[in-house]
Amino acid sequence: MKNFTLTAIFLMSTFFITTFAHSKNNLETANAVVAEPTINSASIVAFFKKYTELKEYQNDVAALYTKKAYKAIWYDGNDINEFGHLLYHKLNSTYEEGVQIKIPYKDKIDEVFDEDSTSKISDSDTELLLTSMYILYAKHVYQGMDAAEQDKIQWYLPKKKISYQTLLDSIVTNPNLFQKNDKVLFSQYYKLQEVLKKYRAIEKNGTWNKIAMDTPFQDLRPDATSQTIADIRQRLAVVGDLAKDSKSNFYDQELMDGIMKYKARYALKPNYIITKDFIDQMNEPISDRIKTLMLNMERCRWIPPTLEKQDEFVMVNIPSFMLYYVRNGNYDIVSNVFIGTPLTKTVIFSGQIDRIVFSPYWYVPSSIIKNELKLKMAEDKNYLADHNMEWNGGNVRQKPGPQNALGLVKFMFPNPNDIYMHDTPSKTLFGFEKRIFSHGCINVEKAKELAISILRDYPDWPVEKINAAMSGEKETPCMLKKKIPIYIGYFTAWVDRDGQIGFFPDVYDRDTHLNSILFPEDTGFKN
Numbered sequence: 001m002k003n004f005t006l007t008a009i010f011l012m013s014t015f016f017i018t019t020f021a022h023s024k025n026n027l028e029t030a031n032a033v034v035a036e037p038t039i040n041s042a043s044i045v046a047f048f049k050k051y052t053e054l055k056e057y058q059n060d061v062a063a064l065y066t067k068k069a070y071k072a073i074w075y076d077g078n079d080i081n082e083f084g085h086l087l088y089h090k091l092n093s094t095y096e097e098g099v100q101i102k103i104p105y106k107d108k109i110d111e112v113f114d115e116d117s118t119s120k121i122s123d124s125d126t127e128l129l130l131t132s133m134y135i136l137y138a139k140h141v142y143q144g145m146d147a148a149e150q151d152k153i154q155w156y157l158p159k160k161k162i163s164y165q166t167l168l169d170s171i172v173t174n175p176n177l178f179q180k181n182d183k184v185l186f187s188q189y190y191k192l193q194e195v196l197k198k199y200r201a202i203e204k205n206g207t208w209n210k211i212a213m214d215t216p217f218q219d220l221r222p223d224a225t226s227q228t229i230a231d232i233r234q235r236l237a238v239v240g241d242l243a244k245d246s247k248s249n250f251y252d253q254e255l256m257d258g259i260m261k262y263k264a265r266y267a268l269k270p271n272y273i274i275t276k277d278f279i280d281q282m283n284e285p286i287s288d289r290i291k292t293l294m295l296n297m298e299r300c301r302w303i304p305p306t307l308e309k310q311d312e313f314v315m316v317n318i319p320s321f322m323l324y325y326v327r328n329g330n331y332d333i334v335s336n337v338f339i340g341t342p343l344t345k346t347v348i349f350s351g352q353i354d355r356i357v358f359s360p361y362w363y364v365p366s367s368i369i370k371n372e373l374k375l376k377m378a379e380d381k382n383y384l385a386d387h388n389m390e391w392n393g394g395n396v397r398q399k400p401g402p403q404n405a406l407g408l409v410k411f412m413f414p415n416p417n418d419i420y421m422h423d424t425p426s427k428t429l430f431g432f433e434k435r436i437f438s439h440g441c442i443n444v445e446k447a448k449e450l451a452i453s454i455l456r457d458y459p460d461w462p463v464e465k466i467n468a469a470m471s472g473e474k475e476t477p478c479m480l481k482k483k484i485p486i487y488i489g490y491f492t493a494w495v496d497r498d499g500q501i502g503f504f505p506d507v508y509d510r511d512t513h514l515n516s517i518l519f520p521e522d523t524g525f526k527n
Contacts, residue, residue, distance in 0.1 A: 338435035358469035423447035
């Protein structure tokens with residue numbers, strides 16, 4: 001990551017005005033090259049002798065691995081892949097599919113995904129357990145489908161080593177491959193599919209022209225004249241940010257509007273300055289844009305299609321650093337957020353918000369006490385008092401108040417990663433373009449507005465009471481009468497409510513990793 005040292009120093013200096021959640025720093029393990037778990041017919045038989053409650057799925061599991069040439073499905077090297085985590089959270093949120101599933105060995109699965117657990121099962125058992133859970137899940141959720149639809153269930157497994165051209169052609173040229181079916185797919189899939197067709201046409205037409213740069217290059221501002229201006233104008237017309245290409249090389253108001261529209265779609269800082277980095281970004285190959293669309297369509301296969309049909313829900317998109325609270329089909333709150341650093345990633349998660357806590361205490365995770373706080377206390381005996389902190393039953397907590405690391409309100413949704421959303425005193429951090437500052441939790445710029453909107457229909461929680469509860473004097477919980485679905489996703493391409501495609505930075509290198517799984521012959525992709 002560029003400027004990592006500078007970022008690390010900045011984070012340390014703002015330790016008590018940013019947020020933290022449980023995290024572990026297993027760098028040695030992460031850097032080790034470890035093979036995926038070995039699966040064969042003997043290991044499958046041994047697994048089902050051990051996990052007898054899953055015996056009914058043995059034939060399905062064995063048949064699946066035969067088709068997959070006994071390759072691991074849920075692992076990339078020694079790590080559970082993105083889709084393994086998504087499967088786990090789908091198992092925990094089957095309410096969204098309208099079914100209740102009894103999950104055998106749920107405690108074992110929870111241990112696998114609990115970073116603090118020390119009693120995890122082997123990788124091979126984990127692999128087979130997840131596959132059994134996948135079969136169990138698919139049979140319960142899709143049991144109402146007809147035979148033809150049930151044949152499509154395997155399409156939901158993570159693909160590996162697909163021909164890029166074959167997959168692209170099947171998506172673009174075979175519209176009957178997956179006709180719109182709200183029982184099967186999240187609607188964003190089809191929206192991305194339409195954009196993919198447009199970008200494929202641009203690629204075939206050869207209109208994705210390289211943008212020239214003057215030598216030496218200087219930043220371009222309104223009223224500048226340059227061939228670069230003409231080239232940018234042509235590109236903006238091709239992708240739809242300008243209605244037409246006037247072919248002018250003068251930086252006029254029309255181009256200013258197009259630049260702002262483009263930057264909004266890419267979550268770039270909204271200004272009229274054209275920098276070298278901006279042009280380099282525009283000069284990325286259209287094939288990379290196409291692959292980004294395809295990777296995010298792959299992710300859409302795992303979003304519960306019923307999520308967007310809820311009366312209300314919260315969605316956070318990690319790469320765009322944005323939160324959306326949707327109520328009765330309307331976007332009540334759209335807010336900037338900041339998320340975890342690459343070493344303390346915010347996890348992909350699906351769950352339910354069950355309570356709001358005003359003026360919360362912040363209970364410092366034991367890992368932070370051990371690795372950071374004890375050193376500061378040794379250097380300064382008044383450190384806790386100076387930071388409005390106290391010992392509490394052998395733990396350290398920060399008292400409620402405007403400088404509390406969680407701000408003046410937090411939103412809780414039970415999950416094994418101990419993450420939540422909350423306010424923050426560090427409002428200036430929302431002005432950064434790439435907002436990766438936390439230890440995993442989600443910091444919400446419009447946290448107060450979100451609380452007010454959620455409690456709009458609670459007569460015992462008028463705005464005046466919310467204001468009083470957020471005074472920072474004492475912790476005040478509010479249990480929600482109706483739990484609110486929340487989905488924390490990772491989409492580097494997303495079509496918004498106005499039909500505009502946005503592309504966002506691959507902050508955790510998930511696109512790079514997923515691309516290497518899907519298209520291993522391609523080594524040049526970057527997002």
